Amino acid sequence: MRALVTGAAGFIGSTLVDRLLADGHAVVGLDNFASGRASNLEHLADNPAHVFVEADIVTADLEAILDEHRPEVVFHLAAQIDVRRSVADPQFDASVNVIGTVRLAEAARRAGCARSCTRPRAARSTASRRGTRRPRRCRPIRLRRMPPERWPARST
Template sequence: MRVLVTGGAGFIGSHVAQRMLELGHRVSIVDNLSSGKRDNLPGHAHFLHCDIRSDECERFIAEERPEAVFHLAAQMDVRKSVSDPALDADINVRGFVRVLKAAAEAGCKAVVFSSTGGAIYGEQERFPAGEDHPCRPVSPYGTSKFCGEQYLRYFGSSANMRWVALRYANVYGPRQDPHGEAGVVAIFARALLQGETPRIYGDGKQTRDFVFVRDVVAANQVALERPAEGVFNIGTGVETDVLAVFRVMARCAGFAGEPEFLPERPGEQRRSVIDPGRARQILGWSPTVSIREGLEQTLSYFRGILEKR
């Protein structure tokens, strides 16, 4: 099958592209490398360095004629979305619409969209949140992802493309960027392994649903292979607070100190955990990696990166 992965040089996208190649698909990748890295690109994939908002990207999609698209290219910085919501919408809404339109015109049969379960529900009233939970995002990032889902539904219906929106919990694991706006796990790993004091914004009691990247890749695979359509939460259904993550990682890294606590940041939720029951029932997907195992693997990855320098 001809498969296009947007954002395929990024943290999750590169893993998805690699899995598709392993399954024998012909893989094309579009990435502007604003956050993705050439080193993440899997071999044998056809790569175009361009922005999803560009005419060049539309021409590439027309030439490649993908049968399936995994859309992972995004502006994913919650703080940046608060400071510059127009940029966030331009990339996450307008950029996605251009990809959808080009894919539809090229005869694409399926689109798998990387959405967010961590930001789309906002401050939850039920824990864990199912897909029927009200969507009341508290950041422009969550809003743009919700808007993207509506365009996905529209193009799926109007162009007869099967569509799947995967609402990720907090994804972590190897290849996550520990610089700038990144997952707390990658940031902690970098600090702990370099002997720095990790920083926690707020009191550390804010909770998240942490899901390992290998499990997320498996979710993308079954979303392509199963005939299902719709929205699916991809998480563990388990709340873990940030301070607990720090404690586990500190023990694994041999760090005996305490974190530095800083004021909490705007646009961030107090509690976030999603119910993966629908994905289990319809897609046959369930997370397999425990938080402790995933954190150990992530630390091991970053340790290897530092040792190569």
């Protein structure tokens, strides 16, 4: 299986990349190093099953990246996680966490990617209580339209 992992240079992302490679999968790691560290991926420099792409999910040509690497599954772990920045600049937070996620989901759908995960089970905080477990299979991408009556009310 070929997987794309966004947020690959973060703690959870790099751990997932290591696990996927150990299980014999090919991995394309994607990160912009906003909060991730290059040191989390340095040990993979000579691994032929790993390709790293430095890109931002908000501004990068995600369709071109997906077309080039053709992942079968996308693990989306990229996020703006700095609470202070979220409070100071909520629009930036929404840009990364909402717009970036939608752009990635749309690019994955257009590229014919079969599955997408935003939070593998192994990354949940409760996983440490149960010991090491393999992530559950991801659900297929399903884009549904939310009816207007379920839209959040606007405050002025």
